[in-house]
Every structure is written in C-alpha cells, then in structure tokens.
Amino acid sequence: MAGPGIAWYLGISAFLFGTGALGVLVRRNPIIVLLSLEIMLNGGNLALIAVARHAGNGAGQIFALAVMAVAASEVCVGLGLVVAIHRKRLALDVDKLSELRG
C-alpha cells in the first residue's frame, strides 16, 4: 500500500472523535452540537474504512455506509427538534433546555 500506513489514518480519526466530543461538551447551541456529532461519526467512519482497507474485507465499508444513513436520520430528527423548539419561542440553548415539559 503506497503512502502512509493505517496507524496514521487511525490517529486522524481519534483526533476527529476527540474534537467532536469537545464540541458536544462545550457548545451550547444545539445546531453546533449536531455538527460536532457529525464530526464524531465521521471519525468513526474513517477508522472503519481504514481497518477495512487494512484487512482487505468489505464489511467495514458496508458498516460505514450504514453509519452514514443513521447520521442522516439523526440530523433529520435533530433539526426537526430545533425547528420545533424555535417555533415554541424557547431559547436555543442546551443548558436551558433541561426539562422535557413544554
């Protein structure tokens, strides 16, 4: 395999996962929390595809495509929630949205 080995790709994916976790924990805007979640999912996807290439096995790529579909569903429901919260004139701040009562 030409170029860098699998360990370098796994390092990038670990850094992406850590960055996304930092965003989920620090940011208070729910839209940016969703964007950071996308970064975490993409870090996992990069690790899956790197290991699929390492082992010469296709199951990792299939899993990555399934993760992509789950991420699309999660964004659909999450942005629906953001729009519903906005329509109820509530503050878009995950620290203030600590109760389920409308």
Added chain:
Amino acid sequence: MILASAGNVLVWIVWLGAGFACLASGVGVVSFRNPFYSALALIGNLGSLAVLYLLLSAEFVAAAQVLVYAGAVMVMFLFVIAYVGPRMEAPWAGGPSWQSVGAVLAAGSIFLEIIVAVSLKAGGRLAHSDHVNGTFGTPGWIGRLFLTDHLLAFEITSIVLLIAAVGGVILGSHTRRAA
C-alpha cells in the same frame, strides 16, 4: 521503480494536505462563533475526508460521502441555520469555567484512550496491510456485498431512514390544538 516511488511521494503529499485540512476544519467547526462558519467548515471537513477515503480505495463511500453529507445533509443544516437565524455564541468567552475545563479534560482523555487502546491491541499488526485487488471499493462490489452478505443490514437501514423521515414530518408539522 522510480515511477513507483514518485507515486508514493504523491500519495504522501495528498495525504498530508487532506489530513491537515480535515483536522483544521474539525477544530474550526468547534471553535467558530457563527454557526454558518461552523457549517461551512464541516463541508470542508467532509470533502477532505472523502479524499482520505479515496486514498483508502473506498471509491463508492467517498462518492456517497460527498452526495449524502456535503449535498443533502449540509443543505438541510444551512437551511435550518438560516431559518432560526445565526445566533452568535462565544464558546471560550468569560474565562475558563469549570464546564469548559472539564470538557477539555474529558475530550483529551478520550483521544489518549483511543490512541493507547489501539496501539496496545493492534500496534504491531498495523504495519503491513493486505494487498487488495482492483474491484475493492467499487460500486458494483459494494452492491453485490449489500445484496448478498449484508442484506439484513441494508433492509434495516432503509427502515431506519423511513422512521426518521416520518418523525421529521411529525416534528415539523403544524399541530393546531384546541385552546
């Protein structure tokens, strides 16, 4: 031989560019104040990840990444940000609070934990990758895998997408209750 080493150098250059763009745009998503800039940085992140997928000979996943994420999902994000209005938020303003210090510690420890776990369990075996033939990662090969070995995963994924679409419609629809 010279041609092969030149190709190797080219792969390293592309890898360094895509990897650096990937890390920088990931940090940008987390640290920009304006949600619009965060969403645009995430588009850059997804594009550079697609380049890394191409280097890992996953052509179909790279194309699906650009189509599904950078095409569909990011358009939805930008639409919702425009709908609710860009709210500025300074993530690091007002000095370090206990929450941000704890978050940095937690994220750093997750990063270190992944690195240590991977290098302890698989460090010696990652040096030599298997050789793969030319059909690895092509759309036809992925389609054959999806419809033979992984048919159940394919069907369950379609049901998950259907449920999410129905949920999105219900969340977004106007329900006028009797006052």
